[in-house]
Amino acid sequence: MNVRDLVNSSPPPATAVSPCIPHSPDQYIQRGHPMSASGSIPPSRTVSPPNVDSRKASIVLIGMRGVGKTTLATITARALGWELLDTDIVFERQYCTSIVDFVASQGWEAFRQIESDILHDLLRTNRTEKVIACGGGVVELERNRALLHAFKGSQGLVIHVLRDKDAVLTYIRDSTHFPPYYHESAKEAWNRREKFFRECCSFHFVSLTVPIPPGLPDTVTGDQTLALKPVEDDFFRLLRFVHGIDTNKVPVGRGAPRSYCLSLTFDDVAQAIPKIEDLSLGIDAWEIRVDLLASLDFTFLAFQIAILRQHSPLPIIFTLWRAPNGDRPLDPEVTKNTVDALFKHALRLGVEYVELDARFPRSIVEDVVSLKGNTTIIGSFYDTTRNLSWNGPEAQLVYNSIVGMGADIVKIVYFAQSYEDNLSLQKFTAKVDRPIIAINLGAEGQRSRVLNHVLTPVSHPLLPRVSFPGQLSFYETQTTLCSAFSTLLPKKKYYLFGCPIAHSMSPTFHNTAFATLGLPHAYELKETSTVQELANVMRSPDFGGASVTIPYKSDIIPLLQHVSRHAKIIGAVNTISPIPGGGGYTGDNTDWRAIKTCLLRYLTPANAVTCTTTALVLGAGGTSRAALYALYHIGVINIYICNRTRRNAEALAREFERLDPLLNIRVLDHLTVPLPIYPPPTMVISTIPATSTDGANPDNGSQLIDIGLHPDHLSPLGGVAIELAYERRITSLLALAEEKRAAGVAWTGVEGIELLLEQGYEQYRIWTARRAPKAQVRQKVLEVYHRSWGKGLRVRTADLP
Template sequence: MNVRDLINEISISRGQSSSSNHMLSIPPSRAPSPPANAPTFSRRASIVLIGMRGVGKTTLGTIASKALGWELLDTDIIFEQQEHVSIAQFISTYGWEEFRKVETELLERLIPTNLTEKVIACGGGIIELERNCAILQRFRHHGPVIHVLREKDAVLAYLRDSPQYPPFLHETARETWDRREQLFRECCSFEFVSLTVPIPPAPQGFRDIITPDQTFALKPVEEDFFRLLKFIHGVDTKKVALPPRGPRSYSLSLTFEDVRQAIPVLDELSTGIDLWELRADLLSSCELTFLAFQIATLRHHSSLPILFTLRTVSQGGRYTNVSPQDEKAVKNQSLLFHHALRLGVEYIDLEVVMPESTFLSVVEKKGNTVVMGSYNDWEGTLNWSSPQTRYLFERITQLHVDIVRIIGAAKSFEDNMALRQFVSSVERSSVPLVAINVGPEGKISRVLNPILSPLSHPLLPRAAAPGQISFYETQSILYLTGLLPAKKYYVFGCPIGHSMSPAIHNTAFAHLGLPHSYSIKETATVAELQSVMLDPTFGGASITIPYKVEIMPYLQHISRHARIVGAVNTVTPIPGGRGLSGDNTDWRAITTCLSRSLTPANVVTSSTNALVLGAGGSCRAALYALHQIGVINIHIYNRTRLRAELLAEEFRKLDPLLKIHVLDKLDDGPLPIRPPPTMIISTIPATATAPTYSSTTSTSSELIDVGLRLEHLSDAGGVAIELGYERRITKLLSLAQEKRDQGIAWAVVEGIEILLEQGYEQFRIWTGRRAPAKKVQEKVFEVYEQQRRLMQTPEVR
C-alpha cells in the first residue's frame, strides 16, 4: 500500500472524501479517545497468581511476599488447613465436584477480603468453573492477575512423579494443560514465564518452603518476576531516553527463528544498542505460548527493553496481510498484539495499515507499553518532499501513538537530504519521529536518525532490512562526518601509575568504535589539572585519591549524591561550555552489587542489619549505598572509635529513621547485633605494610585481621563485599566462602567487581552507552593478573 492509498483509506474510514486534490484542506478527523481502560493498579493492590499445578506459583508467591513484606495466601494450603485433610485425600473421599464447590466458596471469601498487600496463589484448576473465572476477571480491574507458565514437559514429568497431586478426571495431564491454557489467558491481565533453573534439594527434615540455598539459586527467577511487577506498576518501565534529553539511541532487529539460538552471542549483539526489536513474523511460530517463551528467554539473558513487531508482507515482513473483511485473520492478528501486551513488552509496533479496530484496541489497552505507529514504504512511492508525507505523519500522530516510524526507500543520496528536511519540518511535534530510508543509498539516513535507529550485526543470520549497518559502522561514520568528535578522558590522582581505569575505558571505546582515548594524568597538586579540564577536547575524568575532595572547588556543579558521600570520583563537562560537573559512582557500584547479590530470603526489611568495616572515605559511599537500598540498621567497626562516631552522627542527619551504631570490638564472642548482619562491607585495605588492626606485625602480603569470625556471619545467608582489590580473596571473603561451602547462601563480591561497576557507570555518564561488560572484564582481569605478578604494592585507582 502506497502513501496515497493509505491516506485515502484513513480518510474513507473516517467518512471523508478520497480526492487527493482537496485532501489537505479537509479538517483533521476526530481523533479516537485517549486510552481510558488501560490497566492501572495501586501499588498496594494484591497480586493473584494463577496457572497449572507445578508451575511454581507457591515459590513465586513466597519470593514476592518476602520482598514486598506482604502475606502469602495459598488457596491449596488454606483448603487443607480448613478441611484438615490433604487435597488428594479430600478428592478421593468426596470427589472432584465437591472439591471444586468448596474451592469456589473459599475463593469467593478470600478475594473480596484481601484486596491489598496480599499475594494470592490459586490452585491449578481454579479456572474450571465459570464462577471462579468471573471472580478473577472482576479482580483484574483492581489488581494484577498473573498467569504463570513453565516448560510443559518439565512440569508434566514433575506431576507424574509426585504423589502430592491426584490424577485428573477423564483426561491426561497434557490434555488438561492444553485445554486450560486458553482459560488462564481469558482470566489474567499479565503472563509470566518462570524459566526453569537448577534448584538444589532441601536437606532432610527442612520444614520451610524454600531453603536459603534455594533462594540463591532462584535469584534469576526473582529478577525476571520483579521486572514484570515493576513494569506493571510503572516503577521501572525501561523507557529509552530520547533526544534532546538523551543521547542517540539504537535498536537491533533479531532475525533468528528462535531466540534461543542467539543466547551464545547475545552479549556481542547488544553492543551499543538500547532496544531489542523482536520480529515475531520472522520466528518459526507465532503460537502464543511459543511467543511467551521467546520473550521470557530474551528477558532472562538481557535487561534491555523489547519492541514487539509483527511485520506484514506489504510492509516488508513475512506475516500474511490482513484484510478488515477477513474476521478470522483480524481476530488472530489482534490476539497476537494483545498477547504481547499481556507479556508486558515495553514497546509495540503497530502498522497503520492494519485494521483500525485492532490498532485502536491495542492503543486503548497499552498500559505502560510504548506504542510505535509505523508505515513502511517498500514500493518506493513515498516522497519526503510531498505534502502527502506531512499529512501521513499528522494522521499517525492522531492515533495517540507515542512514537511515529516512517520508512522510505532511497533511490539517490538526495533522498536522504529530503528526509532530513522533512524531519526538521516536524521537529516541534510532541510525538518523536523515527525516519530512515532503506536500501544501500539510505545508509546515511540510519546514521543521522537519532531515535531508535534500526541496526544490524554481523552475527545475525541476516539483516532485517536492506541497507542496515552495525553500531560500530555507525559510530565510525559519525566520527568521519564530524558529528562525533574525539574526546580525551583521564584518571587524575597520585600515585596512579598502575591504575586499572585505562584498561576499562580504552577497551570499551575500542569495542564500540568510539574515537576517544583514556590516559593517566598524575600531578603533584589538583591545581595542575585545571588546564586539562578546560581544554576543548576534554571529555571527562576519573578522580582518585588524594583528589576526590580537593577537586570539588573546581567544579560548577556537584550531584546531590556526591555531596552526601562527600567525594567526587567522576568529572564531566557540562554541555554548552557551562563548566564542569562532579558525581560519585562508587556508591552506585556498591548498590548494584548488593542488589544483584541479595537473595529473596534476605530482602531488605526494617529488621535487616548491615556491618561496615572501616570509617574512611570509602565508608561514606558504603553507608550511602546501604541507605539507598533501604537498610536502616547499620553498624560500623573502626580501629579509631571517634572517627566512626563522627561519621555515624553525620549520616544520622540524612534520615531520621537511620540507626547507625558504632561497635567497640569484633573478636570476643558473638556480635552484639540481632539478627546477625546479612550484609558486610569492608572498606579497609586487605593487606598492610605496618602493624594495624592485627595484634601482630603485618607485611604487604599478609591479610589484615580485624577480628571478624565465622560465627559473625548470619546462618540465613547474605552478601560480603570487599572494596579493596589488592588481593582477590581477603579475610572477609574467605569467611563468606567458608559459609558457602557449608551450604549457606553467602554471596562473595570481590573488590575488582566494584571497580568494574563504578567504571561502567562512569562510561554511561560520559557516553550515554552501556560498556561492553564482558569484553572489559576479560581485559581488566588480564591486566590485573599481569600487574599482580609484577608488583607487590597495592594498586590505587
C-alpha cells in the first residue's frame, strides 16, 4: 500500500481546509462522512480516549516499516487539513542525506539517537492539528517508549498501524528505500517490537492490504488513490468512534426500535465474508465469540475485527465466555492475566461493545470499565444451575450487581421451567430502568426471544454452529411477531404518491425488501389528480408511510405537522412517516442523502474536499436543489450551475448562498471550452433529462440530449459524475466520464438507477428502522429495470422514486 507520489506529496497546510468547515477534525468527519445506518447514541460515560481533552489533538502513527504509515498519514492530513510530519523525512531534510547512506556510514545507534531527538522535538512542539508518522524503530529506545506512553495518556492519540506480515516482509525485502537490519531479520525485529507497539499505543488500526493498480514510474493515477478508499473509510470510522462523533451504537432508549445481533460462530471471520450479505439481513450488530476463534493471538484478533469492519458497517460485540455455556469452554490455560489483556486489547481495537460476565474477577471488570472510553459495556449473567427465578430476590440482586459493576446494558439469561416464567420475565423487565437483554432458555422460553427488545441474539442457517441452543433466525422472529403478537408488528400499507407513476420502480423495491425480511407490510401506487386526495389515505389507521414524487413534493408540505430541516432547505419532501402517538405526519428528503453517499463513496483521497474544490451542477430544477444541498453538506463551497434559463439558476443560487456566507455559487448559461472554472470540477451532477422525444415523430424513440459537454470540462485529476436521470443506462455525461477513464483519468460514473436505490435504502430505514436487504433488492430492481428499459418504457427523470 505505497503510492509514492501520494506519499511524497505535501498535504495542504492547515489553513487550506475549506473555510465552510470549522477547522477541526470532528467537524470534518461529521459532515464529510455519513453516520451509520443504525444511528448513534452519545457515549454512555467517559469520552474516548479518556485523557484527551481536544479533538484537535495530534495523531501519531507508529508501526513497522512498510505498513503504510506515511500513506495513511498523508490521506488523513489531506482530509483533516492538518500538517503532515514524517520523522524519516525530517531526518533526511535536516541532515541532507538518506537514511540508507547515513546508517551505512554512521551505524544504527547514531541514527536511533538522532531519531529520538527528532521525535521528542516533534511531540513537544506539535501537540495539535498534526499527523505525525514515525519510523518503524522508534519503539526500540526506552526513552521513546516512555514519551509515546505519556503522549497517549494526556496529550493525543498514538495509533499502531498493522498490516499483513507476509506482505510487509516481502515489501521490505524488495525495497531499496530502507537500510538492512543488522544482527537480525525483519521478521525477528517485527516479533520483538510487537509488544512495544501495544504498550505505546492508544488504539490499533489494521490497514488491510489492498491491490494497487499498476502505473507508470514516478506517477500516481486516480485509480491508485481510489484503491486506498477502503483504508481511508476504515481509518475515519475509527477516528469518529474515538472522538465520540459517531460511536456507531444501536439505539436502546425508550421508543427505540427492536434490535438484533448475530453471533459469528466461525473459527475465522474470513469464512463469513462470502455470506456476509445474507448473514446480516435484519440484524443491527455482530457478536464475535472470541472463545470460538482459531486463536487468541492479539494480531489474529486485530485482523478478525478489521476484516469484519471492511465488509460491514455494523457495530461489533466482543464476547469471551468464562464458563462452558456454549459448545466449547475456554482453554484452561487462558489465565486471569490473559483474559484481562484480551479485553484491553479489544478496547484498543475500538470495538463498540464488550460483554463482561458478572462473575469475572472484580479486578478485570474494574480495569475494563475504567478504560472503556466510548465502548459500551454489556454486563452479563448466565444461570447454569437452572434454579433461579425472575420472581425470586436473586433476580434483583443479579441486576443490581451488574449495574454496580458499571455496565451500560444488562444481560440476564435464565432457564424457563414453565411458560409462566416468560410472564415473570416481562414483569421484571418492566420495572428496571437500565437497557436489558432478558432471555429464558429452553423450549418454554422461546417466547422471551421473540419479545426481547434490545440486541436479541438470533441465529442463521448459514452459520457453522449455533451460538446458543434455541435461538431463532431474524426471519423467524419477525414472522412470529406478526402471527402471534400482531399488535407488536402490525401490518402497514405504504404508498407512492404522484402522477403519473405507472412505471415506478418503488413497489418492486419495497415489496421485495418487506418480503425478504419477513415483514408483513405492502407497498402500492396511489396516483391522484389532486394533493387533497392524499390526506384521506394518510388518515387510514394502517398507513405506514409514503414516497412522494412529482408533482407533490412541495404541495404535500401543508399536510404535514413536521418537516425535517434538510427538507425545508431543499424545499421538497419525498418521504412521509406517521409521527408516533398520533401526532400527525413528518416529511423528509432522502434524495440529497443518496447524492451525498455516492459522492463520498467514489471521491478519491487525492480529491478530498478543500477550499479550492469545484463542482458543476447541470440544471436548476427541483432535483438540483438536492444536489446543491448534498455538495454543501460535504463542504464544497465553489459550485457552478449551468442552466439554459439563467434567471431560474440565479434565483436558486441566491437562495442557497443564504445558507452560508462562504458559499460561492456562480451561474453559467452555456458550456464553453474551456470552462471559466479553475480548477476544473471534480464533481459533476446532472439533474436534467438525459433524452428527448421527437414530438413530430414519436416513433423515432428518444434521443440523448447534447448540452455541449466536452472532455476538458472534467478535471484531469479524476472525479465523480452523477447522472440522476435513469431512462437510459448511458447518458452524455456518463459516456464522457467513461471516455476520460479509458484515457487513464480516474473518473467514476454513477448511473441514475444507483441513486434510485440509495434513496430507497434510506426511505426503508426511516420507515422500518431496519437496513434494506440491498443485494436482494438490487437484483430484483435491476431485473425489472432492464426488462422495462428494453421495452422502451420512458421513466420519469425529474424525481427518483
